[in-house]
Amino acid sequence: MLDGLAGKLEQYLDLLSVRQRLVASNIANADTPGYKTQDIDFQTEFQNAAAGLAPHVIEASGLTVRNDGNNVSIDRESRLLAENGLRFNIASNLMRDQIRTLKVAINGGSGS
Amino acid sequence: MSLFSLLSVSASGMSAQRARAELLVENLANAETTRTPEGGPYRRKDAVFTTQPAESPFSSIFESQLARPDGVGVADVVVDNRDPERRYLPGHPDADKDGYVAFPRINPAEDMVDLMGATRSYGANVAAISSVKDMIQRSIDLLR
Amino acid sequence: MPLPISPITVPARIEAISPAIQMPGENRTAGEFRGVLEGAINSVEKTGAQAQQAVSNFLSGSGEELHTAILATQRADLAFELGLQVRNKVVAAYQEVMRLQM
Numbered sequence: 001m002l003d004g005l006a007g008k009l010e011q012y013l014d015l016l017s018v019r020q021r022l023v024a025s026n027i028a029n030a031d032t033p034g035y036k037t038q039d040i041d042f043q044t045e046f047q048n049a050a051a052g053l054a055p056h057v058i059e060a061s062g063l064t065v066r067n068d069g070n071n072v073s074i075d076r077e078s079r080l081l082a083e084n085g086l087r088f089n090i091a092s093n094l095m096r097d098q099i100r101t102l103k104v105a106i107n108g109g110s111g112s
Numbered sequence: 113m114s115l116f117s118l119l120s121v122s123a124s125g126m127s128a129q130r131a132r133a134e135l136l137v138e139n140l141a142n143a144e145t146t147r148t149p150e151g152g153p154y155r156r157k158d159a160v161f162t163t164q165p166a167e168s169p170f171s172s173i174f175e176s177q178l179a180r181p182d183g184v185g186v187a188d189v190v191v192d193n194r195d196p197e198r199r200y201l202p203g204h205p206d207a208d209k210d211g212y213v214a215f216p217r218i219n220p221a222e223d224m225v226d227l228m229g230a231t232r233s234y235g236a237n238v239a240a241i242s243s244v245k246d247m248i249q250r251s252i253d254l255l256r
Numbered sequence: 257m258p259l260p261i262s263p264i265t266v267p268a269r270i271e272a273i274s275p276a277i278q279m280p281g282e283n284r285t286a287g288e289f290r291g292v293l294e295g296a297i298n299s300v301e302k303t304g305a306q307a308q309q310a311v312s313n314f315l316s317g318s319g320e321e322l323h324t325a326i327l328a329t330q331r332a333d334l335a336f337e338l339g340l341q342v343r344n345k346v347v348a349a350y351q352e353v354m355r356l357q358m
Contacts, residue, residue: 006327013251013323017115020247024118024240025166025182028125030233031132032161032184074236081236085243092250092323099254099330106338115322168317251323254330 006098011049012091015042018055020084026077034069036060037076115251117181118244120166124183125237131186132159133230136223143218146206153196154216162187192217293346296339300332307332 022038029035037060045055063071135157145154166183194217202211310328313320 010324010327014321017247017321017323020115020240020244021118021121021181024121024125024237024244027233027236027240028121028128028166028184029161029163029182030125030236031129031229032163035163035182038182074232078236078239081240081243085246088247089250092254095327096254096256099334102334103337106334106341248322251321251326254323254326
């Protein structure tokens with residue numbers, strides 16, 4: 001039940017949750033000395049998810065480090081916050097659609 | 113549990129930024145205070161943040177260390193113990209025998225900018241909480 | 257009447273079940289009926305157990321995501337409904353066959 005596309009959508013939702021949690025940690029630690037921005041390599045992890053591997057947290061690259069050793073960019077994190085939220089929205093709507101379609105498929109036959 | 117523990121993370125961020133803002137406001141209010149109960153001028157205070165795991169009342173003790181997300185906390189309040197700024201004001205009631213008055217080493221412009229930063233960070237934490245509430249609601253909507 | 261199944265998610269089990277549902281009047285051996293019914297029941301049991309486990313994990317705070325637990329319950333729901341439909345069709349088909357043989 002709910003394999004194929006729905007399975008992929010579920011993995012997508014899982015990864016978005018993990019990523020959003022890292023964004024929240026980054027935002028909370030935006031002023032912590034020495035803290036480095038955390039992230040996951042979304043594309044790679046999405047492929048890994050099919051193999052059942054847990055996502056691997058990495059340090060985000062390309063960010064400038066300030067005097068206190070912190071490299072969190074509130075702009076970047078705010079953007080990701082909004083983006084992840086939207087993607088989650090889209091994926092969960094698609095998922096709901098999948099479930100509904102399947103329900104109709106199952107029950108539609110009984111109308112005969 | 114990622115989404116729910118996110119609430120603890122952002123809440124810790126809000127607490128930390130608020131504590132920082134309170135200290136900055138205290139600094140600004142006392143930028144010219146030459147006399148304190150401890151003796152001497154006001155000394156600037158600063159909050160030192162540290163990463164600490166965000167505890168959630170919903171998470172079980174079995175949750176692995178890897179799963180516990182990074183929140184933030186105020187590890188310490190650092191008092192600026194450098195020599196105070198001395199200004200020559202012979203008529204001042206707190207002047208010493210040479211006519212110098214000890215003033216706090218505070219740059220109001222700097223602390224004002226820091227305060228704006230703290231406010232912005234606080235807002236970002238609030239936005240994170242708002243976002244996760246939405247995601248949780250959408251997860252629940254999958255039941256409809 | 258054929259089931260209007262979405263082409264994107266067609267698990268093998270539905271393919272196997274649909275012929276039985278399509279032609280209730282056709283003469284099939286008792287073994288095939290049972291096989292189809294057993295398949296549906298197994299699916300219901302399995303997804304039901306998985307759903308219980310997922311929800312339990314979520315509630316105990318051991319790291320299960322909310323949407324994972326919810327989707328597990330949806331899977332169990334769908335398996336149950338399908339199982340119900342299969343049972344109804346199988347029973348109807350059996351009765352039809354019995355009537356024909358009188």
